[in-house]
Amino acid sequence: MKNNxxxxxxxxxxxxxxxxxxxxxxxxxxxxWHILRWLPPIMICVAIxxxxxxxxxxxxTGKKSYSRIVxxxxxxxxxxxxxxxxxxxxxxxxxxxxxxxxxxxxxxxxLLNPNYEAIIALKPDLVMVVDEMADSKARxxxxxxxxxxxxxxxxxxxLESIILIGQKCxxxxxxxxxxxxxxxxxxxxxxxxxxxxxxxxxxxxxxNYSQNPNDKPQNITIAGNDGFYSxxxxxxxxxxxxxxxxxxxxxxxxSVIAMNPQIIIDIGPVETKPIDAEIITKQWKNFSQTDAxxxxxxxxxxxxxxxxxxxxxxxxxxxxxxxxxxQLKIQEDEPNSN
Numbered sequence: 001m002k003n004n005x006x007x008x009x010x011x012x013x014x015x016x017x018x019x020x021x022x023x024x025x026x027x028x029x030x031x032x033w034h035i036l037r038w039l040p041p042i043m044i045c046v047a048i049x050x051x052x053x054x055x056x057x058x059x060x061t062g063k064k065s066y067s068r069i070v071x072x073x074x075x076x077x078x079x080x081x082x083x084x085x086x087x088x089x090x091x092x093x094x095x096x097x098x099x100x101x102x103x104x105x106x107x108x109x110x111l112l113n114p115n116y117e118a119i120i121a122l123k124p125d126l127v128m129v130v131d132e133m134a135d136s137k138a139r140x141x142x143x144x145x146x147x148x149x150x151x152x153x154x155x156x157x158x159l160e161s162i163i164l165i166g167q168k169c170x171x172x173x174x175x176x177x178x179x180x181x182x183x184x185x186x187x188x189x190x191x192x193x194x195x196x197x198x199x200x201x202x203x204x205x206x207x208n209y210s211q212n213p214n215d216k217p218q219n220i221t222i223a224g225n226d227g228f229y230s231x232x233x234x235x236x237x238x239x240x241x242x243x244x245x246x247x248x249x250x251x252x253x254x255s256v257i258a259m260n261p262q263i264i265i266d267i268g269p270v271e272t273k274p275i276d277a278e279i280i281t282k283q284w285k286n287f288s289q290t291d292a293x294x295x296x297x298x299x300x301x302x303x304x305x306x307x308x309x310x311x312x313x314x315x316x317x318x319x320x321x322x323x324x325x326x327q328l329k330i331q332e333d334e335p336n337s338n
Contacts, residue, residue: 066168069085069126070124070128071092075150076129076130085171086101189237192330196324203222209275213282222249225247267307303316306319
């Protein structure tokens with residue numbers, strides 16, 4: 001009896017219970033249980049990701065086809081024309097004068113006071129505004145009009161705005177070509193000025209105007225260090241004479257003398273000023289203590305594009321680069337999508 005018992009025990013030891021992963025039926029049961037347990041959470045996660053992706057895609061690309069666009073800033077109008085959508089614009093702001101075809105489009109108010117009634121009457125399927133017009137966007141949203149905000153505080157945002165408009169309106173290829181052209185030209189400038197001495201530059205964006213050439217500019221708004229003009233100075237081979245943190249500081253003529261810029265650039269389309277560029281130049285030369293006045297390094301920009309943060313900003317950058325480094329050969333052609 002003892003021997004039989006031992007044999008029976010040894011026999012059982014030689015046939016242990018098989019693990020579940022080696023047992024086909026048990027294995028399938030376990031896998032099925034885990035699938036049923038985790039499938040709902042996985043499906044929920046996938047649904048959330050898919051919904052977010054579709055929402056983002058809709059936000060950026062929209063319908064990809066708009067036939068009645070209202071552009072409430074010159075940089076937006078120029079971008080739309082540049083990527084081939086000028087024929088889709090039905091309304092522009094009072095200051096949208098480029099290209100020439102833009103002058104024939106109905107005017108619907110200015111940047112900060114758009115004519116809502118006129119815009120509504122145009123039945124737009126898309127209204128484009130700059131980020132300073134957040135209140136206007138809210139108004140258009142309440143009216144059920146699709147609105148797109150364009151940012152332009154830096155050169156990076158200007159380039160990004162071209163891409164976003166291209167994506168929104170189904171012209172991404174044209175937009176990418178323009179941005180690529182601009183980036184290549186910026187790179188060429190940076191290479192050309194890399195080992196050059198960097199003079200201090202003051203960019204004036206506005207001041208009081210007088211018909212008397214013997215007057216000095218007063219209440220001068222200059223380019224601070226947080227905007228695209230300061231970036232242009234840097235890319236063009238100079239350094240901003242202002243080292244504070246205010247984006248657009250207003251300074252006195254005494255401050256100009258204290259800063260002592262080596263180059264002074266006055267920016268603004270001549271049609272918005274009551275006097276001509278020659279008088280403005282003479283007024284700046286009254287800062288006779290500055291290096292800029294001593295060396296006749298005072299320049300007044302009268303071209304409209306110098307005050308517009310659109311695709312043609314590259315022309316302004318190239319213009320500044322030629323002033324800082326007159327010995328360099330830097331092109332001056334409008335950016336294109338060819």
